[in-house]
Amino acid sequence: MLSLLRLRDDTAMPLYRQIEGQLRDLILSGSLPPGVILPAERQLADSLGVSRVTVQRAYAELSEDELLLPRGRSGFLVRRRPEPVRPGMDRLKGFTEEMRELGKVPSSRILERAVAEDRSIASIFGLPSTAPFLKLTRVRSGDGVPMSREVAWYNIRAVPALEGADLSGSVYAFLAQHETGRLVRCEQTVEATMPTAAECEIFAFEKPLPCLLIKRHSYNRDAVMVEYVEGLFRGDAYRYRVDLTR
Structure with a gap:
């Protein structure tokens, strides 16, 4: 050297x-x-x-x-730096499908799974404060590299089978098997933020690095909101691609 x-x-x-x-x-x-x-x-x-x-x-x-x-x-x-990924935002798809399209092996690690009531989440869904939700916190990885930490909330009233389902794989694949769970539209926002100490540990950051916070509201064909998710994606490896035409 x-x-x-x-x-x-x-x-x-x-x-x-x-x-x-x-x-x-x-x-x-x-x-x-x-x-x-x-x-x-x-x-x-x-x-x-x-x-x-x-x-x-x-x-x-x-x-x-x-x-x-x-x-x-x-x-x-x-250091071994994660290979940048550049997924498109041209259609509604989950993390598992996204990674497979990019030639990577997707995996998930569940940090928390619980059925809970949450007043603020209920207001996002437009449901009563006593409505039950499935809260699922996961670390999502591509080829074994942690790419995101996401906290997702699911409308159990819309898809009751979620409560006892095996969600170790793709949640979207599970939802697609149920008529009221098939997602057809989402509203998504992307903003810059800094990770917490716990999130830095997940991503193996020596110091906080800018990340992308993606918030998604997903609906079924009856315009019922089924999912609300906040995903923190590492900024050193994630690049979103948007194709615009006139």
Whole structure:
């Protein structure tokens, strides 16, 4: 790795910026692939003939951008960044179908499942405050990489079979088997937000990174609202694509 670094003294660019820029290019180009351990700060500084502070600043910049992960005295690990996904927003589909269309293997981990009453959620559905809902909190992954944390609420009055259903797979596939559960329309909003500490842990973020908060209201053919979901999608891997025509 050291043979790939070339420091110049005929430029105004600070040494730490030269080191940081060259390492960044090597990482992003794949010349330094994920899993490679870079030398510890003092070792690299001695090899390059610069101060430890110079290397420390370069490593800090790369760590801030989630390219490196400190490994104590062993050095710094080149991180494996999730491959960006670019799903379309041209039709109503669930996460499972979306991942399969992108050539990824979808999976889910249920964090919470409960039948509950919630006054604020009931108002979103336009139902009485005593209406029961199925609350389902899940971590959704593609190829084993956590892509989103979603909290979904389902209208049990519209689809009673939801209460005892096996929802370890696609909820949308289950709903499609029931006449009153088939979703035909949704209203969706996308906004930027920052993850909580718990969400950072799920996504393995060293520090909070911008995420996409997607809120969806889904309806059956009788215009009955069946689902309300808030999904937090990691901003470093998720890019929504919208095709517009005139």
